[in-house]
Amino acid sequence: MQLLNEQLLAKGTDVSKVKLQVSQLTTQKETIKSKYEQVLNALKFAMGISIEQNLQIDPNIQYQKQGTASLTDVLLADNALREAQQTYLFAVIDYLKADLELKNSQEIFQQPNN
Helix, strand or coil, X not given: CHHHHHCCCCCHHHHHHHHHHHHHHHHHHHHHHHHHHHHHHHHHHHHCCCXXXXXXXXXXXXXXXXXXXXXXXXXXXXXXXXXXXXXXHHHHHHHHHHHHHHHHHHHHHHCCCC
């Protein structure tokens, strides 16, 4: 980019923008590396391994082709799960209401008549 600027094929602002982007990407790369180290240390801690011990992690993730779903399928499944959870909660609330009413009616029958 500097060469293009010297040959007047790019403006100084273009060079400044590219330099800023390089700086931002470098910072982002360092942040990601730091977070990776934190996650790796947390994994070691969870596994009971010394932090100084070397742990090899395969960076290649193997994806299984079976069971692939589209975003629509995932959203529909998520909505179905939410509806099922809501139905369950309503059933629990209805059960607790009925149980409370039963206890109240039993107390009324057990009270002596005055």
